[in-house]
Amino acid sequence: MNEKIQRKIFHYLKKNKIENFIGVPDSTLKHFIDECLKNNRIIISTREEEAIGIATGMTLSKSPSLVFMQNAGFANSISTITSLVQLYEIPLIFLIGWRGYLSNDAPEHLKIGKIQSDLLKIIGLKSKIITEKNWKIGCDWALRQIKGKKPCALVIRRTYHD
């Protein structure tokens, strides 16, 4: 996803009352994260689960939050998502950069990348893939989910090599 759209997504979510952006950096999401940094709305945590914990505390305080991470970090976080976010019905938006989407991505991403969509389905976390074309529809869907007190995920595919 290009730089301009990533920056737009931040401002669109911020305009729609997402107040906190917490997570572990991912190169697929770097322009989005850079915009969070520029606007001083970010906490960079040491691990993805920690980010989910902080975002949960903020959401319990009625301050809507987004957690960003790479799909490797999403895999790290599955137990936290099931035993905290889903168990207590904490309405968080996850923004996940999907490495290993391309079958010739770097080798460390291939195995987990191949099962990314299945992992989301198995744990029952509703998700949408967002692109340069449909990002607004996806963001609106996610905002509706959390208004309905449900957590959800937006996924951005890594469609290029660096």
Next chain:
Amino acid sequence: MIRRDAIKIVSENLRKNPIVSANGFMSRDLFEVNDKESNFYMIGSMGLASSIGLGIALKNLKKRVFVFDGDGNILMNLGSLVTIGSMAPKNLIHIIFDNSSHESTGGQPTQSSIIAIDKIAKSTNYTVFRTSSKKGLQKILKQIIKKSGPILILVKINKSNRVSKRVSFTPTQIKNRFMEAI
């Protein structure tokens, strides 16, 4: 002093301050000795009580937020000390009830008998207190009233065979009443 006694002393001092308690016997003890709507019992997600507490503290600047953590719990999320120390929330009080063991799973040892968690916290800019007695704990609770956080109190406790009852509220009940209370 066992955890249950230490929890009783601290929680009775706190009135309606939010408390986030770690999973396992920690939350069960707190539920049994002093259940309140402002208690958030974290029944899963081991390690994350301090992170949830940080999120609450950053959004409720006028309230002092307490975390009841265990040694096994914080050792699973030591990065949390770095994040909390760097964000320096003045209203966060992090209490570690340290029995150098995973008591909830059968008393297996942790390494906190070899590596002092309060020393790690000190190097991440917490104001640190340590005690192993009821009197010492009561004294610290008075001392911290005028101190700014992040504060860490390491309470050395003894292992115990006594098991408190399970938290009887459902997770969503815990969440809803906590959100209304704070």
